Amino acid sequence: MAQTSTIEPRAGTSTKWVYLFEEGSGELRDLLGGKGAGVAGMTRAGLPVPPGFTITTEACVAYYAANNEFPAGLWEQTLEALATIEEKVGKRLGDANDPLLVSVRSGARVSMPGMMDTVLNLGLNDQSVEGLAKLTDNPRFALDAYRRFIQMFGRIVQGISAEQFDHVFDQAKKRAGVTEDPDLSAQQLREVVEEFKTVVRRETGADFPADPLEQLRHAIRAVFASWMGKRAVDYRRAEKFPDEWGTAVNVQAMVFGNMGADSGTGVAFTRDPNTGEKALYGNFLANAQGEDVVAGIRNAQPISAMREHNPEVFAEFERYAAQLERTYRDMQDLEFTVERGKLYMLQTRNGKRTGRAAVKIAADLVEEGVLSKDEALLKVEPRHVEQLLLPRFDEQAKAAAESEGRLVAKGVPASPGAAVGEAVFDPGRAEERARTGARVILVRPETSPDDFHGMIVSEGILTSRGGTSSHAAVVARGLGKPCIVGAESVQVDLARQVLTVGERVVTEGELISIDGGTGEVLMGEVTTVEPNFAADRELQQILSWADERRRLGTWANADRARDAERALELGAEGIGLCRTEHMFEEPERLPFVRQMILNAAESRRNPDAKRLYLEALDKLLGYQREDFKGLLAAMDGKPVIIRLLDPPLHEFLPKYEDLLVQVTEMRVRGQDGPELEEREGLLKAVAVMREANPMLGLRGCRLGLLYPEINEMQVRAILEAAVELTRDGKHPHPEIMIPLVGDIRELRRVKEQLLVVAEAVTREAGADVDYKFGTMIEIPRAAITADQIAEEAEFFSFGTNDLTQTVYGFSRDDAEGKFLGFYQDEKLLANNPFQVLDAEGVGAMIEMGVQKGRATRPDLEVGICGEHGGDPESVAFCHSAGLNYVSASPFRVPVARLAAAQAAIRSDKS
């Protein structure tokens, strides 16, 4: 490398602030910023990059340390680097005959909104513009470049509002009687330039700087200043990036793609970012500048068009693309310009891609010998896997619907996936319509167990009220159906059987489309695309590598045999949570469930009530035995954690408010008789059971302590099912989970009562069944006293939903509807803690629980079964907290498999 192409600190200044591109490298991202490192890498690799230099991030830091003054040596080094460029290009900045023009760009370690945009064409002034005009023989081109430069410099460097320039430009077009920019003549542009300079004089009180070096100094200062701009600072606060990073400044010789038919510009991905197919994918635009492509001013052609346009240049570009992919070991997103037949590479970076493409590219790069499996696993994002598992709207169909104004509301995304169907407002009607083969979306203000038969036949559910733990949301996730809740702009009028959004009214039978992953509600049909997991060769490949690599087990939350089968297909190694209450909600059982509930307390005193209570329990025993038999059979040989009845019993009864209205109406109407008496009786019973804060009330093990018969029935059903399966040669592994324990005495008592039942069943049958008793750790006191609790519990399952509620003092139902959105908007919370585990608070409780529990019982089986089990960040936490497994909704099991592998790889690296 020539002597002149190294910038050395001068005597008296010891720091190197400026790096020529050929002095930098792709690894110096911290010092040169992402952009600077990228062009340095390409330059070093011998690719044709317009020459330039990068002022380091350290210079920015020094600038602030010196009270917004350039540190000693910076300007001298800048001038020296500039001279080197001038020499390479053979032009001089500000030369009246053959001027060098440069671009100035900011470039921090990571791309950051609020940082300075690009200033192009720096170096133009009244003299050099004439030189450029002569040289290119194109005065219009030169003047257009000059007016663009003044406009960008004025706006970005001098802080003059864009409107000031736009106004002048619009007036000029009006005067000229034209509507498009290119229709202005050179003379008209010359007038615009003069008027722009007047704007600058008016706004800054000084002439537009004619001295190119002054232009450059100002531009560099402006880049530094943008680092402490409000948007950039806010962004760093939110993302927890330190101010001390600083930004680099990139100065680069301009090249022009709009110099005639032998020029052009383009962007391209080295592989198809939608499908992952190994072929260049992008656009080329002849005789155009890069910004024209981005702005879509003219229709770009596919990149293949470039082959015909200039086969040699295209071949050169193909070579560079392959080289860069090899260098960066990933699919690249490239920018380039062809100036008079010469190709210049302007940018390379890892390209963004769809889930489909991410999986295929990662798998292909391993096959091509470019990546190791570990590296490939880190290239696929968990959300990419999720994309591949859900029905989704066809992109084009959705874009079309949006452009037609059919996107009418946005609710809380409660269960992902896209669905289309007739709006139906009544669960009975939903059943009727479904029976005729219609696809149905059940629309309700909110749902209750009474609506279950309608939910199960629907394609998706939409409610206007409730949060992500409302009945609708929880049931829909359990059923794996798309669901949107709390769509507050949607009015559901059950009396009229219509929904209203703004001016639109939808009656029963009209089609609507919902996306439970985004919360979007669209009128009419939007075509959906269905995934095929089993046939997805590349995804299966990636997940099998993930399975080899992960330490965490991946289990699923499933309540029914069919959910368990689905979970197995998706790679579940066990059931981490079977919520038995969902079994209680099926329509043929609800009457017995209610009979049980309404007689439970009274059964202690009243023989009639006791008879009804036991009769209901006996009936439910039969149902439950079959439930558990199905589930355990489906999971043959694998562990199945079954949680005993958990929710407050009043959740299975009609709503108090509904009964109150019914009774009031009947009373006012003077309707006496047995019907009123029945309703009044029910109202009274429900009134007694109502709770101020049901989440913290009579539920979980507290229920089982007051009404042991319910637990006993469930445990009998579980063990009888296991005994029958054992006789059939199967290997059931039920694990019985006692919920909401806060004190060892609760667990000990319940376990004592249930061991008696379990032992009786197995002894009677003479069968040897492998079962365990354990507990959920879901309230802080259980974590705090986990050493005691592990004396009785053979396994722990962290119920992170309830644990988050109690550790934060947030009721999820209320918080998500009332203030969590505000908290996230205002950056009072980084994430919704019900989606991403709060490592600092809830996580600290989990770590305490694991450590104390294992201190008592070193082989304690520990997992989580909250919704966090399917969140990648939370899975990483579970890995580092030493859990044995995570349990998630079936469709999130593949996500958890990948996330668990990534956590293992990353923790091995660190």
Next chain:
Amino acid sequence: MAQTSTIEPRAGTSTKWVYLFEEGSGELRDLLGGKGAGVAGMTRAGLPVPPGFTITTEACVAYYAANNEFPAGLWEQTLEALATIEEKVGKRLGDANDPLLVSVRSGARVSMPGMMDTVLNLGLNDQSVEGLAKLTDNPRFALDAYRRFIQMFGRIVQGISAEQFDHVFDQAKKRAGVTEDPDLSAQQLREVVEEFKTVVRRETGADFPADPLEQLRHAIRAVFASWMGKRAVDYRRAEKFPDEWGTAVNVQAMVFGNMGADSGTGVAFTRDPNTGEKALYGNFLANAQGEDVVAGIRNAQPISAMREHNPEVFAEFERYAAQLERTYRDMQDLEFTVERGKLYMLQTRNGKRTGRAAVKIAADLVEEGVLSKDEALLKVEPRHVEQLLLPRFDEQAKAAAESEGRLVAKGVPASPGAAVGEAVFDPGRAEERARTGARVILVRPETSPDDFHGMIVSEGILTSRGGTSSHAAVVARGLGKPCIVGAESVQVDLARQVLTVGERVVTEGELISIDGGTGEVLMGEVTTVEPNFAADRELQQILSWADERRRLGTWANADRARDAERALELGAEGIGLCRTEHMFEEPERLPFVRQMILNAAESRRNPDAKRLYLEALDKLLGYQREDFKGLLAAMDGKPVIIRLLDPPLHEFLPKYEDLLVQVTEMRVRGQDGPELEEREGLLKAVAVMREANPMLGLRGCRLGLLYPEINEMQVRAILEAAVELTRDGKHPHPEIMIPLVGDIRELRRVKEQLLVVAEAVTREAGADVDYKFGTMIEIPRAAITADQIAEEAEFFSFGTNDLTQTVYGFSRDDAEGKFLGFYQDEKLLANNPFQVLDAEGVGAMIEMGVQKGRATRPDLEVGICGEHGGDPESVAFCHSAGLNYVSASPFRVPVARLAAAQAAIRSDKS
């Protein structure tokens, strides 16, 4: 001491199992049990105690270790000790002419239910009973003693049911045609004895043991066995006493108070246990056995009667009483028997006493030079102090009312003290009646802010629903008014304005009496006694000693100037919690509070709503400024912690259910028009604000983040009040408390907003006001991240009510009504954790919070302001956790002063 009176282990056995009374001492309670140590102490002090010996608790432990066999040497040492007694008394066990009789009693370290009762008269058989008859010249006495012995031995030692003996005895009386026991003749008793022996033979398959040594061995075994009896074991589990303690066995020569006119028996306290007056207090019964006094078979005379009966013996007894008081340095509870003119002391122990007596005795014993101040402080129990601070029922009046069947219901004690007044069912009527000078008890199903004007004029409050954190309970405690909630057997019919309990119906104006400390509801008037704290010389004396000794500050929770003044009288050193929401509930303000609430959210969009919102805030600013001025003036120079608005806003609005019924009624009746519209509008507004779990919903700092104007108004009012007082030469110290913080970002944001206001007010006024910002630590996440939170908080106040709710996952309202009672009955919880701080769970969070908070800010001021601040056990925890102060209801401040002193003394000792 004679050679014979020392029991030494024989050769080959190294353990001393048996202690003669003269070998023991009052300090050997662990080895000899409480009873054994007591008689040993009296014996060693030279008092006339019937001779006897104690088998040690270690012998009991060894007995169990040896699989229910006497350990080697035990029986031999027993026989040796027995021989010593025989020698002293000059009689031999089982002697046919002059038999020694002994009693056998259990005696553990602490008195314990379920342990073996006493067996008296052991040593009688068919021969010795004749000797006793001859010797006493009273065959009837001897045979009665024999039949009692067989009965006791059969029941207690041999486990034969009491009914078996009672049946025989009843038949004998029937045959004899008598109804009273003493009317049976000697011959008839002889027949009873024979039949009793037949019962024993039938039930045990063996003859009643005639050999006195066999009787003794059986009795000793029975005492040992009773240690592992179910009731005793259950009791130890609950009280956490270890099984390893074992019980001692006391064997003592019998003396008889029923040997004629020169005999008698009695019990006496060395000082009056009701008043503490220094004079013997008790009963004497001539010619009677101790059990007759206890059983109340004959009317006992006052102890002074003994003086006339036998002046020398009385003088001797007085001497012993004084001596024992000096020895044990406390008021003693004594039992004695006079046998043929000779006084025998049977028992001495510290006597139980009322609060009045406890305080006077402790103060007197210091003055008498018997106790140090520290010792005196430990002699007074905190509940004694509480007794002296409350109006209470006159004991006799209450006993009379009970015997008349006027005690009709028991509810949840929610705020202590006794009150009498006319039952009134409407708050407006309560005001009217109170204005005429009537004393009123407000009776409601439950209360709401709408009822406040009625509550404030009432003597007490009674509700049929709700728990100890219901509106009624919290407000009543704040007002210091007696209150019972959740009296479920009381039906309140607002429509008919009556309450019904069983068959009784109370209409408006009828007198009822309530005791908020016990939850008792009585019909009619029960006379009450009022305390006079300021004039209570002895209590003031004790508390001033406590103040010298304690390290913890004692602050009070008070919302109004008059409560603060009361708190100051009772010794409060600061206000630890002013709940500003209570200020909002006053009737003239409620309309503005509602105006503020109903326009808060809408004010962001709608200028009309904004005007109404700001107008309401401005109005409330005026009220609040005066509130705070009064409070800060009352507490001049002392810290006053003011909590910003905390409860969910819907608590200030009418209840949803009430509105729903109103609107439904109006709709069914076809009542159109503005009234319906107004109600429907309100219903809709309340519906939007309803919450599934309000305790975990939009409240605390979350409110202030969404509606900063409310906080700003409150802080402005506080600072403006402080500025005005400062100008008047006062020294206000407001400390502004931001509630329900769970993350440092919440606190930082709120504090930033409020510092602006605080600084503006003081800057405008040019005044220098001393104020602080701090937070409540009341959700687990705040304790876990206390190191971060202390970066912004200048003080912490642990809100132990909410912290207990979140750490346990208990909603207090629901738990107390639905399962906490069951939990306590079933020993699933030792205490109600809302009354006694749960050291293990909640306490661990507090310790973590203190430690982390002080790590960041070593001078952090830390206290608690939950109701636990007035509970002695919780105060002791706060002392050892290193808190700066506890804050309690004003009337519990003296309790806290004593409890804090006791904690300091005990921790110095340990």
